[in-house]
Amino acid sequence: MVTQRPGAVRCLMNGARRRVGMACSIIGRPAIRCSRGARQQSAQPGGALPLAFTKSSSKVFLPNMPTITFHLNGAPVEFETDERTLLVDALRTTLGQTGTHVGCDTSQCGACTVLVDGHAVKSCAMLAVQAAEREVTTIEGLARDGAMHPIQEAFIECHGLQCGFCTPGMIMTAACLLGTTPAPTEAEIVHALEGNLCRCTGYVNIISAIRLAATRLQAAQGAPR
Numbered sequence: 384m385v386t387q388r389p390g391a392v393r394c395l396m397n398g399a400r401r402r403v404g405m406a407c408s409i410i411g412r413p414a415i416r417c418s419r420g421a422r423q424q425s426a427q428p429g430g431a432l433p434l435a436f437t438k439s440s441s442k443v444f445l446p447n448m449p450t451i452t453f454h455l456n457g458a459p460v461e462f463e464t465d466e467r468t469l470l471v472d473a474l475r476t477t478l479g480q481t482g483t484h485v486g487c488d489t490s491q492c493g494a495c496t497v498l499v500d501g502h503a504v505k506s507c508a509m510l511a512v513q514a515a516e517r518e519v520t521t522i523e524g525l526a527r528d529g530a531m532h533p534i535q536e537a538f539i540e541c542h543g544l545q546c547g548f549c550t551p552g553m554i555m556t557a558a559c560l561l562g563t564t565p566a567p568t569e570a571e572i573v574h575a576l577e578g579n580l581c582r583c584t585g586y587v588n589i590i591s592a593i594r595l596a597a598t599r600l601q602a603a604q605g606a607p608r
Contacts, residue, residue, distance in 0.1 A: 451515040455480070456524025464511050470504075471495045473511035474521060482522040482551050486580075493579030496552035497521050503559035505578070522551035525558065533603070534558055534596040543592035545583035553579050557593045565601055569594070 452461040455478060462477050474480040474497070483506060486494035490508035497506045498520040525532035534557050537543070544550040553576065560567055560575040567575070572593050573586075581589065 449512060451512055453514045453516060454518045456520055466510070466512055468511045469507055470497070470509045470511045470514055470519075471506035473514075474506060474519075480521045480523055484548055484551055486548065486552075491580065492549065493552040493556065494549050496555045496579065498555055498559060501559065501562055503556045503578075520555075520558075522554060525554065532558070533599045534561070534593070537592040537596035537599065538589070541588045541592035541595055543584065543589040549579060549581045549583075553581065553589055557596065560593070561597055561600060565604075566597055567593070 448463045448465055450461060450463050452459060454460070455474075460478060462473070464473055464477065471483055471485055474483050475485070483497055484494040485507060486492035488507055490505045493505060495506045496503050498504070498518075499509070499514060500518050501520075525535060531539075532554075534554050538550065538554060543553070556575055556579050557572075560572065564571055569590060572590050576586065576589070
């Protein structure tokens with residue numbers, strides 16, 4: 384008969400817990416830890432589970448989800464969301480604004496850049512609840528009455544894109560820059576784009592597109608060049 388020491392059993396159990404925790408971290412789901420009393424209650428018929436599941440769906444219903452409202456591209460929106468939901472996920476999944484791209488998930492590439500109250504913000508580094516009662520603008524909100532924004536037109540004319548994945552973030556950053564600096568120098572454009580990565584174009588045509596857009600916006604507003 385083979386026997387195991389209690390200490391060895393505890394080590395095996397702890398190792399299993401660690402492996403479960405690592406797996407949950409990799410797939411992005413929090414490991415659920417319950418007290419011994421809660422586990423015993425859940426194991427009994429009619430015992431309450433830590434989270435509520437339905438038999439017909441694998442969706443997890445989190446209690447007391449907050450309802451947030453803000454203006455999206457000029458129109459009011461209202462929806463329920465988990466307090467941990469990132470703004471980029473709320474925009475893409477809940478509100479259907481898929482022009483906002485997810486590139487790195489670490490706020491490095493800038494593909495998810497949107498405007499919040501006119502300021503360029505990386506929406507993967509901001510919670511959706513932080514946008515409550517604010518004005519959020521995505522790439523879909525730049526066009527007016529079916530006509531593209533001058534920055535969008537300039538990117539096409541100057542071929543400021545290749546694969547296009549970084550383009551929405553580049554354009555939103557440019558919109559923020561030109562909103563505060565109507566006639567930026569090349570150095571100011573380069574500085575503004577420091578948080579946006581492009582793996583295709585080498586930035587030359589992007590800079591040219593922003594300068595062209597600045598010229599056209601000034602001409603449309605009757606401002607001196």
